[in-house]
Amino acid sequence: MGGHGPRPGNFPTEASVDNDSTLxxxxxxxxxxxxxxxxxxxxxxxSMGKIGTTPTDIARLCKLQTGEFVN
Incomplete structure (x- = not known):
């Protein structure tokens, strides 16, 4: 799955999620x-799509949510 899956543009941004929102x-x-x-x-x-199951794939997903995406 490497190189495929969710990208920063697929996840809600700060503009669309305020501090009172639940994700x-x-x-x-x-x-x-x-x-x-x-x-x-x-x-x-x-839907954000599919990701792989390696720790790196899951870490990348978590970084998307925190705005720290690293390709």
């Missing part, structure tokens, strides 16, 4: 991939 993240975990989706304040679910 829900859903993970559909399989042996070789994880499908990621999110919803803000219980609103419409947005």
């Amino acid at each position: 829900y993240v859903g993970l559909d975990v399989h042996k070789e991939s994880i499908t990621v989706a999110y919803a803000i304040n219980g609103g419409e679910v947005e």
Whole structure:
């Protein structure tokens, strides 16, 4: 899965999520991939796509959420 999956533009930005917002993240975990989706304040679910299952893939996803994305 390397090189594919969520990118910074797929995740909500500070402009779309304020401090009073709740960000829900859903993970559909399989042996070789994880499908990621999110919803803000219980609103419409947005798909982010698939990522790999390595610790690096998961760390990259976490960094997207904190605005520290490193390619």
